[in-house]
Structures are given as structure tokens and as C-alpha cells.
Amino acid sequence: MKDIVIDKIIKRIHDNSLPECPINLETNVLRKIQQRSLPDESTLGWLNLLFNKTGFVISTFAIVVILSSIVSVSLIKLNYLETTNYLANKALGFNTVTDSQSFQFIIK
Numbered sequence: 001m002k003d004i005v006i007d008k009i010i011k012r013i014h015d016n017s018l019p020e021c022p023i024n025l026e027t028n029v030l031r032k033i034q035q036r037s038l039p040d041e042s043t044l045g046w047l048n049l050l051f052n053k054t055g056f057v058i059s060t061f062a063i064v065v066i067l068s069s070i071v072s073v074s075l076i077k078l079n080y081l082e083t084t085n086y087l088a089n090k091a092l093g094f095n096t097v098t099d100s101q102s103f104q105f106i107i108k
Helices: 002-015 025-037 041-052 054-092 100-107
Strands: none
16 A cells, blocks of 8 residues: 555656746856866955955055155165265265275385
């Protein structure tokens, strides 16, 4: 008796037609394949997100330009001050002890 009931249920399930595939099934499958073939988003995703935003790139570029300008001007000014001090010491004769010509004269 039980076998007959089970057979009827199986026959009824077997006779039911399969539901239609969704229209966008092929698109969904292709999208999943592409997603799995791309590199992992967790490793480079944050970097990609940062560079996709033009505001971030422009502000970073502006900060780099400003900092490099400050460093360049500071180094030029420091070099100018050192040159000025050297020329002032030489004009006043404060560098006679360190002058190589003086040492050569003393040694000879």
C-alpha cells in the first residue's frame, strides 16, 4: 500500500514540467564567471576606489606639489644663507685658519 502511494507521488512529481528559465540566466552566469576570473576585490579594491574618485587624486596631487615646493624653497634659502655666510667670512678674513693656502704657506 505504501509503495503504491509513494510511486504515485513520484510519478506526479516526474510528470510536472520544469519551470521556465529566467530570461537573464545567461547574463547572470556570464557575470558570475567574469567576477570569479577578476582579481580579488579585497586586495586592490580600496586602491581602485581611491583612484576612481577625481577629488582624491586632485587633492593628493595638490598636497604633493605644495610640500615639494616648500621643501625646495627651504633648501634654496638654506643654500643661499650658507653661501652668504661663507662670502661674508671670506671678505672679513675669518677663514684664514681654514684656508688651504695659509696651511701651504706655513708648511713651506
